[in-house]
Amino acid sequence: MKYRKIPDETIRRLPMYLRAFSLLRTEATETISSRQLAQRLGLNSPQIRKDLSYFGAFGTRGVGYPVEATARRIRQILKLNKVQKAVLIGAGRLGTALVAYPGFSSFNLDIAAVLDNDPKKIGKKIGPIKIENTDRISTLKKRDIRLAILAVPAEAAQKTTENLVKAGIRGILNLSPCHLKPARPVKIIDIDLASQLGILPYYM
Amino acid sequence: MKYRKIPDETIRRLPMYLRAFSLLRTEATETISSRQLAQRLGLNSPQIRKDLSYFGAFGTRGVGYPVEATARRIRQILKLNKVQKAVLIGAGRLGTALVAYPGFSSFNLDIAAVLDNDPKKIGKKIGPIKIENTDRISTLKKRDIRLAILAVPAEAAQKTTENLVKAGIRGILNLSPCHLKPARPVKIIDIDLASQLGILPYYM
DNA sequence: CTTTGTTTGTGAATGTGAGCACAAATACCA
DNA sequence: TGGTATTTGTGCTCACATTCACAAACAAAG
Structure with a gap:
């Protein structure tokens, strides 16, 4: 995706995503699709895909998003990787x-x-x-x-x-x-x- | 103004307006202009005028908004006129x-x-x-x-x-x-x- | 009564975000 | 290897929200 200013609304949703991914990790889930995640969070799936794609492509087509890696990436974006x-x-x-x-x-x-x-x-x-x-x-x-x-x-x-x-x-x-x-x-x-x-x- | 759906964002701001008008009443202020109010609330004045105008015209041109009456009106809109x-x-x-x-x-x-x-x-x-x-x-x-x-x-x-x-x-x-x-x-x-x-x- | 200075109310323009639809990429199975 | 089923990434369109700009309305003063 060409460079675009990242919407504030996207940033606002990132902590929600992070929490969901963290929870999934405790459930030993390895990957999750945008559709499943949307279901959980009460959003629709293009929203989630677009939000995440602002920061590069880290899902795998046909599979979904890797739980562990995506959580780590969001933490990094929000600068929550250190206390x-x-x-x-x-x-x-x-x-x-x-x-x-x-x-x-x-x-x-x-x-x-x-x-x-x-x-x-x-x-x-x-x-x-x-x-x-x-x-x-x-x-x-x-x-x-x-x-x-x-x-x-x-x-x-x-x-x-x-x-x-x-x-x-x-x-x-x-x-x-x-x-x-x-x-x-x-x-x-x-x-x-x-x-x-x-x-x-x-x-x- | 012709009928338009009232934006959710407008509703979200109404309690802020109500609080400001209530406070002004304790300061014995009779009227306030959208510009002054905007200054207090950190908004800009067309925003306030448009928000209020969705519910009819209750300001006076050249003067501003009557504090007491506007507070009452907002309370009514939000259904906060009764407990x-x-x-x-x-x-x-x-x-x-x-x-x-x-x-x-x-x-x-x-x-x-x-x-x-x-x-x-x-x-x-x-x-x-x-x-x-x-x-x-x-x-x-x-x-x-x-x-x-x-x-x-x-x-x-x-x-x-x-x-x-x-x-x-x-x-x-x-x-x-x-x-x-x-x-x-x-x-x-x-x-x-x-x-x-x-x-x-x-x-x- | 006219002029000057304010301030509202609002159509129009601009900005921002959400949702759709589809090509591209991957997995899986036969 | 080819075919089918998924799922991502994203250009495009639409909807919603903010801001601008200005005519209309009013006050006050001379």
Whole structure:
């Protein structure tokens, strides 16, 4: 295929593919066709073939995609072949739930630090991680932490973002219900839980 | 404007608009222009004008949009003008965090029931709500609960979905990392936290 | 009442992604 | 070796979404 810009939507689906391939590996499946995979994921097969073909041809015609190799390739594309460290800002209920969430490790994502500005929480532990004061945000760079999960109240979100960007953070998963304006361009993914639930009644 | 199908993307943005208008009301602002609103939300102004215009013309040229009336209208469109009850399935850490999350009430969303299948949890309370056994899923219909938040482990997600659909649930916010296949067509919104975080390294 | 400055509402243009259909490649069997 | 059944990779078309550009509507001031 001639060079084309890779659609954001394709990137968005890659983790889904990766999870499916990882699961298949535990089922001792060696190859899978785009049709079978589509069935599992609720997509249609040309979608999957096109997505994967952006990164070169790694299926075999008449057979399908090799599970092991394809998983490895997707991990490489997403830069998930080495552990990526993330910091959690905000050790509230939602934040705490995320630290305990087992789903991150299968993507090689590691919540390596938790920060909060509540003196009562600082020093306490969530699982194996000790909660640090928010002013330690400046130490993230030298600790090789480039990702942040933002789970602070809306009022604090903008200010925290500015500090995160200063501290060399390159990507933010924003769980607060507001639009962040980083000083430098940084990849931000917004997850607004209340808004998402608020959409549902419209479709009933 | 002639009748056109309303884009899903427009619906997806309406809760954001509603939140912004609600906030403006607390700031005692009477009207706001699409440009100012766009500035706040990180969009551009034609986007906002077009989105709102799908539902009729409720701005005033030369002035902007009336805050109070527009908020009311959006609430009506999204069917959030009356309280919508939701059930939470799965009282794990994430589920518990959601029950306590204050952001739902501003959209008139009310988590009215919590179900779990762990005998140790049943009967205990999360805030004001008592955790019930999952088999009480069949009582949801007569309790006027039509929305569900699914926060169960991946293994249980599909089976639970089937039971939810049988119980008359019309919309599901799926927090489990798998694709649900409902027996009848039901609106499902998937939020896969690990996948979302997994996208970030690609863009660094 | 006219002029000037805003801001909406919307047709048209542009951009982006999804789905189809089919040639090319492979496996398997007789 | 030839024939049949699969399945990938991809050009093309269509559908959907965003952005532009401008006429129409309104406010305010002189």
